[in-house]
Amino acid sequence: MNSTTKPVTRSQQKQQDIVRAAEQVFIECGYRGASVDAIAERAQVSKRTIYNHFNNKESLFQHITNLLIEEVVRSSSVVYDREQPLDKQLFDILSGAWDALTSQKLIELVRVITSEYMLNPAMSRETMERITKGEEGMNIWLKAAIADKRLKPVDVEFAATMLRGMVHEYGHHPMLFFGMPAPSKKEKQHTLTEIVAVFLGRYQAGSE
Amino acid sequence: MNSTTKPVTRSQQKQQDIVRAAEQVFIECGYRGASVDAIAERAQVSKRTIYNHFNNKESLFQHITNLLIEEVVRSSSVVYDREQPLDKQLFDILSGAWDALTSQKLIELVRVITSEYMLNPAMSRETMERITKGEEGMNIWLKAAIADKRLKPVDVEFAATMLRGMVHEYGHHPMLFFGMPAPSKKEKQHTLTEIVAVFLGRYQAGSE
């Protein structure tokens, strides 16, 4: 998934060990339940070393959160294409989002992050903004499709929310909240096809 | 919201005090962050008394969870009506769900419950089942509409999920995850109208 960065100095190597171990321990125990001692042991590193790299437990957690967001944002760029049929484009976009959202590692990290942030609005505010900003891609695509007169002039925020709600409810929340396995390729295919049809059925220019 | 039950004995009164105080402290501190001492103080009750009513912190938490579920389930019964237009019926059903989901107290409790359960699958399994069972109402209504030949013969589970995804994304998640205020009446009206139109546009019998 991530962590394909290359450590060169010993210090960087240690830091990577710490981050990887911390991800695991946070996933297993949650933010509050994770002890710095446990992370140190898992990383095969002295506890003092952790505090040399990070001011405290929270900043280590924030660091991990930032890595995750960065990666998700990087993987979700979308470009409107005047040549392609609308339904195919929308399907592909949703398909990309679906794949990202059903990654096991992402699910596990989102679980612990969400769990902590729900109780800790102060800690989450800034991060949440960065996330919604990362979802900007869909809005841009919708605007382009409207400008190209292939979509009715809907409120793009409203429309994006609708799509996100459906994709999440089928492809993300069952894993996140209920620990269900990722849907099969067939289920994904069928689900996204229906979502696209439902959405374009009302919002494609010239429909009904 | 709830708690309109009447204590008669002193013991029942104390128990109610404990439960109400616990709800508040759990909301403020989360499950793990809430100390039994804090609950005792808030309830104006000896800590020992709490342990006379509940075996441990977890069972107190479960008790609160159960009360919440019970109430939500009670408030969400739905009956299919052959006389009423489909869109009106669906709107009314979603409207009821919307109102329940945007109640401030429910939001606050769901936040702390979800937060803990995401980290604690063992603790959540049974509860989660009870919740999904509580959502059975929509499935029944959909089945009836299909039997009445007013809806295409869709997979009711699939259709219910779609509706739930949209309603939650507009009317529940912004409050739950981002601490946003409840949407206005106007927003609710507009949102639900669109959801109904999008849904029936594809699934009403005889459409397109």
Place this chain on the structure above:
DNA sequence: AATCAAGTACACCGCGCAGTTTACATATTT
């Protein structure tokens, strides 16, 4: 008035944790 369940105050136990200190060891750089 007597009885008995229920509540209370409070000390106590054991535990685990975030974060620090110190004295020492190991790499890396020059």
Place this chain on the structure above:
DNA sequence: AAATATGTAAACTGCGCGGTGTACTTGATT
């Protein structure tokens, strides 16, 4: 080889929590 930066081990400081035991008081029931 010397100097410097980084890592290590282990003990230590506070602190707060879940849960228990006990001796005592309060309130309801008969």
